[in-house]
Amino acid sequence: MVVRPAPAVGNQKFMNSKDTPPAAGVEQELYAKRQKIYPREVHGLFATLRTLGVFVLLGLYYGLPWLRWGDRQAVLLDLPARQFHIFGITFFPQDFFYLAVLLIIAALALFFFTTLAGRLWCGYACPQTVWTEVFMWIERKVEGDRPRQMKLDKAPWTPRKVLIKGTKHTLWILFSLWTGYTFVGYFTPITELAVKIGSLSTGPWETFWVLFYGAATYLNAGWMREQVCIYMCPYARFQSAMFDENTLVISYDPRRGEPRGSRKRGADPRALGLGDCIDCTLCVQVCPTGIDIRDGLQYQCIGCAACIDVCNQVMDKMGYPRGLIRYTTQNALQGKPTRILRPRVFVYSAVLLLLTVALVHALVTRVPLEVDVIRDRNALYRVVGGSLVENTYLLKIINMDTRPRRFVVAVSGIPGVRLAREPRIVDVAATDVAEVPVRVRVPRARLDRTRYDVEFIVRAVDDRALKVSERGRFLAPPPGS
Numbered sequence: 001m002v003v004r005p006a007p008a009v010g011n012q013k014f015m016n017s018k019d020t021p022p023a024a025g026v027e028q029e030l031y032a033k034r035q036k037i038y039p040r041e042v043h044g045l046f047a048t049l050r051t052l053g054v055f056v057l058l059g060l061y062y063g064l065p066w067l068r069w070g071d072r073q074a075v076l077l078d079l080p081a082r083q084f085h086i087f088g089i090t091f092f093p094q095d096f097f098y099l100a101v102l103l104i105i106a107a108l109a110l111f112f113f114t115t116l117a118g119r120l121w122c123g124y125a126c127p128q129t130v131w132t133e134v135f136m137w138i139e140r141k142v143e144g145d146r147p148r149q150m151k152l153d154k155a156p157w158t159p160r161k162v163l164i165k166g167t168k169h170t171l172w173i174l175f176s177l178w179t180g181y182t183f184v185g186y187f188t189p190i191t192e193l194a195v196k197i198g199s200l201s202t203g204p205w206e207t208f209w210v211l212f213y214g215a216a217t218y219l220n221a222g223w224m225r226e227q228v229c230i231y232m233c234p235y236a237r238f239q240s241a242m243f244d245e246n247t248l249v250i251s252y253d254p255r256r257g258e259p260r261g262s263r264k265r266g267a268d269p270r271a272l273g274l275g276d277c278i279d280c281t282l283c284v285q286v287c288p289t290g291i292d293i294r295d296g297l298q299y300q301c302i303g304c305a306a307c308i309d310v311c312n313q314v315m316d317k318m319g320y321p322r323g324l325i326r327y328t329t330q331n332a333l334q335g336k337p338t339r340i341l342r343p344r345v346f347v348y349s350a351v352l353l354l355l356t357v358a359l360v361h362a363l364v365t366r367v368p369l370e371v372d373v374i375r376d377r378n379a380l381y382r383v384v385g386g387s388l389v390e391n392t393y394l395l396k397i398i399n400m401d402t403r404p405r406r407f408v409v410a411v412s413g414i415p416g417v418r419l420a421r422e423p424r425i426v427d428v429a430a431t432d433v434a435e436v437p438v439r440v441r442v443p444r445a446r447l448d449r450t451r452y453d454v455e456f457i458v459r460a461v462d463d464r465a466l467k468v469s470e471r472g473r474f475l476a477p478p479p480g481s
C-alpha cells in the first residue's frame with residue numbers, strides 16, 4: 001500500500017492530481033505558513049457516531065470524579081498516600097502489575113482496531129479529536145458557520161468582532177479550566193477542591209495542574225488542532241506499519257469518480273465522459289486536517305469519516321449511489337478479493353482475549369493483603385540463652401482492604417521454629433500499612449546448616465481465606481562452633 005504525503009495542508013488550496021512539483025531550478029520555501037482550516041459542519045451517520053462518542057467519553061471524564069463509592073470518591077488516585085481507589089478496590093504501588101497488563105491490553109487493542117479498520121481511535125476516541133469537536137461546536141455557536149467564520153477573520157477589527165472573538169475565547173477558557181479542574185479532581189477529592197478553589201486556598205501543585213491542563217486543552221483544541229495530529233502525534237507516523245491491503249480505510253474510489261467534473265443535476269455522467277465526482281470540493285471543506293481524500297491515502301487523514309457523510313449527501317442529491325468515498329480496502333479498490341478476517345486479526349484478538357480474561361481473573365481473585373519481609377541487617381543472628389538461635393525481621397503488612405483487619409502472624413519452615421512472642425496479633429487499619437518487628441527463634445540443636453528459608457504466614461483472624469505467605473532468610477552459626 002502506498003501512503004502518499006499530501007502536498008500541502010490547508011483547505012484554502014484544493015490540491016488535486018493537477019498539482020505539479022516545482023520545476024527544476026525553481027526555489028521553493030521549506031517553511032509554509034499555516035493556513036487556518038475552517039471545517040464545514042457535517043451531518044450524517046458518522047457525524048452522529050462521533051457526537052455520541054464525544055458525549056460518552058466526555059461524560060465519563062467529567063462525571064466520574066463526582067461518583068461516590070461508599071464513603072469516598074469512586075475514582076481517586078491519592079498520590080501522597082500511594083493509594084489508588086477505583087470503584088471499591090484500593091490499589092497500591094505493589095499492584096503495578098495490573099496497570100502494566102492494562103496498558104499492554106490498551107496497546108494491543110489499538111493495534112487490533114488499526115489493523116482491522118484504520119484510525120478508528122483517531123477519528124472517534126482520541127482526546128485531541130474529542131475536545132476539538134467541542135471547541136469547534138462552541139466556535140460555530142458564537143461565530144457562525146464556515147463562511148461566516150472566514151468572513152469574520154478577514155474583516156477589520158471592530159467592537160463587534162472583538163465582542164464575538166472575546167466571547168468565544170472566554171467560553172473556551174472557561175471550558176478549559178473546567179477540564180483542568182476535573183483532571184485535578186481525579187487526584188484530590190473533587191468536592192474539597194471546589195471548596196478550595198471557591199476560597200482561593202488551593203495548594204501550589206493543585207493550582208499548577210489546573211492551569212497547566214487547562215492551558216494545554218485551550219491551546220491544543222482551540223489553536224493547534226490538526227497541527228497536533230500532523231506534527232506532534234507519533235501515532236500518525238507509525239500507524240501505516242499496521243495497515244495492509246486488507247485494512248478498512250476511508251478511501252475515494254477513483255475508478256468510479258474520475259474523471260471528475262461539474263455538471264448539471266440529473267445529467268448522465270457517462271454521456272459527458274465523466275465519473276461520479278462532481279468536484280464540489282465539499283469533502284475537502286469538511287476535512288478537519290484540510291486534505292483532499294481524492295489524492296489517495298495520506299498520513300494526515302485521521303479517519304473521522306466527515307468526507308464520507310458529506311459525499312453521500314452529494315451523491316443523494318445527484319441521484320448517484322452512495323459510497324464514492326467509503327470504508328473500503330486497497331484490494332477492493334483495485335478489484336481484488338478482500339480478506340478482512342486474516343491471520344494477524346485472529347492473532348491480535350486471541351492475545352487480547354487471553355490477556356483480558358487473565359486480568360479479570362487476577363482482579364477477581366486478588367488478595368487484598370501484601371507482606372514484605374525485611375531482615376535486620378545489623379545482626380546476622382543472636383544466640384539466646386545458649387540454646388536458641390534468633391533472627392530479627394521487620395514485617396510490612398499492607399492491608400489493601402477497605403476495612404480494618406486483625407491478622408495473626410506465624411512462622412514455619414524449620415523444625416522447632418517459633419516466634420519469640422506468640423500469638424503475634426497485629427491490627428491494621430483499612431488501606432494502611434503496619435510495620436511489625438518480629439524475632440524468630442530455632443533450637444540450636446535442630447540446626448545443622450548456616451542458611452535456611454523460613455516462611456512467614458499472615459492470616460486474617462476473621463477470614464481464613466485471607467492469607468499470605470512470604471519467605472525470609474534465616475541464618476545460623478556454623479554447626480559445632
Ligand code: SF4
Nearest residue numbers: 277278280281283311
Ligand atoms: S464530496 Fe464527493 S463529489 Fe464532492 S468533490 Fe468530494 S468526492 Fe467529489
Ligand code: SF4
Nearest residue numbers: 287301302304305307
Ligand atoms: S480525509 Fe476524510 S476521513 Fe480523513 S481526516 Fe479528512 S474528512 Fe476525515
